[in-house]
Amino acid sequence: MKPPPFEYHAPTSVEEACALLGSLDDAKVLAGGQSLVPLLNFRLARPAHLVDINRIPGLARIYERDGGVAVQALARQADVEDSQLVTRMCPLLSAAVRLVAHRVIRNRGTVCGSLAHADPASELPAILLALGGHVVAHSTRGDRTIPAADLFTSVFQTALAHDEVLVEAWFPPSPKESAIVEESRRHGDFALAGAVRAADRLALFGVAATPVLADPKNPTGGLQPSGDLEASPEFRLHLVQVLTERLFAA
Amino acid sequence: MKVNGVVHPAPADSRRLLSDHLRHDLALTGTHVGCEHGVCGCCTVLFDGAPVRSCLMLAVQAEGHEVTTIEGLAAPGAPLHPVQQAFHECHGLQCGFCTPGFVMSVVGLLRVHPNPTPEQVDEGISGNLCRCTGYASIRRAVRRASELSKK
Numbered sequence: 001m002k003p004p005p006f007e008y009h010a011p012t013s014v015e016e017a018c019a020l021l022g023s024l025d026d027a028k029v030l031a032g033g034q035s036l037v038p039l040l041n042f043r044l045a046r047p048a049h050l051v052d053i054n055r056i057p058g059l060a061r062i063y064e065r066d067g068g069v070a071v072q073a074l075a076r077q078a079d080v081e082d083s084q085l086v087t088r089m090c091p092l093l094s095a096a097v098r099l100v101a102h103r104v105i106r107n108r109g110t111v112c113g114s115l116a117h118a119d120p121a122s123e124l125p126a127i128l129l130a131l132g133g134h135v136v137a138h139s140t141r142g143d144r145t146i147p148a149a150d151l152f153t154s155v156f157q158t159a160l161a162h163d164e165v166l167v168e169a170w171f172p173p174s175p176k177e178s179a180i181v182e183e184s185r186r187h188g189d190f191a192l193a194g195a196v197r198a199a200d201r202l203a204l205f206g207v208a209a210t211p212v213l214a215d216p217k218n219p220t221g222g223l224q225p226s227g228d229l230e231a232s233p234e235f236r237l238h239l240v241q242v243l244t245e246r247l248f249a250a
Numbered sequence: 251m252k253v254n255g256v257v258h259p260a261p262a263d264s265r266r267l268l269s270d271h272l273r274h275d276l277a278l279t280g281t282h283v284g285c286e287h288g289v290c291g292c293c294t295v296l297f298d299g300a301p302v303r304s305c306l307m308l309a310v311q312a313e314g315h316e317v318t319t320i321e322g323l324a325a326p327g328a329p330l331h332p333v334q335q336a337f338h339e340c341h342g343l344q345c346g347f348c349t350p351g352f353v354m355s356v357v358g359l360l361r362v363h364p365n366p367t368p369e370q371v372d373e374g375i376s377g378n379l380c381r382c383t384g385y386a387s388i389r390r391a392v393r394r395a396s397e398l399s400k401k
Contacts, residue, residue, distance in 0.1 A: 001286040008264035008310060030308075037306040038287035041267075050264075054311060078300070102377025103362075104355055105288060107300045108307070187376050 003040035006047055010055045014165060017053050018139045022163035024049045029165060031073060034101065034109035035117045053165065062086060068133070068172040069093065073165065077106035077114070092131065092174035092198065096123045099180065102188045115151070116166045118158045118210070121190040123180060125152055126211035130178075130196040130203035133171045137164040152210035175199040181243045182206070185230060192231040193239035195219070197247040207236050219244040251312040253278065254322030260313040269293040271309035272319055280320035280350050284379070291378030294351040294358075295319050301358030320350035323357070332398035333357050333391075342391030344382035352378045356392050360399055366392065 009027075011017040021027050027049035030036055039045035053059065053073060060074035062083050069090045071080055080086055081097045093111075100106055100114065100123055114124040115135060128135075128148040135151060137144045137160055144164070151158050160166060175198055182194030182205075196203040197216075205211045207225040215221060225236035251258055253276060261271050269286070272278045272295070284290035286305045293304040296318035304317075323331035330338065333356050343349040352375065359366060359374030366374060371392045380388060 002270070003265040003267070003308075005265060008308070010310075033306055033308075033311075034288060034303075037308075041286050041305070052308075052311065103374065104291065104294055104301045104303060104358065104377045107358075108297070108302045
């Protein structure tokens with residue numbers, strides 16, 4: 001399997017990356033590449049241009065901002081996993097990132113990349129939604145803050161414009177009563193269904209086109225999950241019920 | 251890019267995967283290619299010291315970085331690397347196809363956790379697939395590698 005042909009760009013500043021994205025037709029941002037490169041290898045994605053942001057210096061910080069944790073675009077998931085600051089301020093994020101694939105993948109994969117990729121079965125978008133966090137999108141027009149509730153629009157679709165780079169994600173501190181649970185076939189696989197609790201808020205993933213907020217007392221209300229070889233819609237609804245009960249049992 | 255301590259130019263073709271570059275352009279065929287979408291772990295190499303999937307990186311991305319492959323762990327004729335020695339002693343392989351990936355993952359695991367708990371061992375090797383051993387001997391090999399690394 002070989003990626004289809006593309007033109008490769010390696011900007012060394014966010015401004016340059018945004019200018020490239022604004023001027024090129026059909027360009028994709030390459031960060032950790034742990035979702036994009038498999039899609040290229042399978043030729044499920046055939047972008048004409050790849051804008052590799054890995055050469056941009058000073059874009060890998062994890063730092064305290066506005067009482068929460070800010071994670072920049074090139075901070076690897078493994079760095080977030082090992083971050084004392086994240087463990088102290090947002091242990092829910094520490095717990096969630098450990099459920100993302102395997103350590104070797106997390107050595108390269110980024111938190112911001114997972115958010116921009118917006119896989120409906122991914123843990124990190126659900127965490128951002130449950131906590132009420134936001135992302136910062138940069139373009140030649142400047143910075144724009146997008147709340148989690150507005151970011152995820154459909155399967156693999158976000159509110160990011162084609163010339164915007166998701167430069168930072170901001171996670172509020174996780175409340176004492178918070179946890180993430182999921183059910184997957186094997187450790188590291190995508191979840192068949194998952195649930196996140198942040199105090200009295202409940203977010204579900206793997207059961208709709210985007211992560212969704214739900215009522216802890218009636219978590220399956222209005223849900224119409226899809227079925228596939230691994231789980232029927234009914235089984236996914238069952239999992240949502242069981243996982244929610246587990247989260248709110250204490 | 252530096253591969254096993256030797257400087258090489260990056261390939262001209264930007265869509266060349268790092269795994270293919272190592273195997274086809276540099277003849278470092280110890281890095282195996284299984285699934286080519288990041289699931290099997292056979293192609294794991296060290297990138298600036300941390301294990302990564304070489305099939306999920308473009309070779310041009312390694313420009314200016316250090317890559318270590320299975321060939322770089324021990325020179326020909328030199329004693330085996332402790333992780334290689336442990337896999338040898340504990341029969342941590344049968345057909346050997348997955349072994350380079352396992353060894354590189356375990357080298358990375360022991361750098362982060364020199365004395366891994368059983369849970370950390372399982373977590374550390376969970377991203378690599380082996381269809382022969384059933385993993386029991388690989389788990390033993392990881393514990394043995396931890397002992398050998400301290401000698």
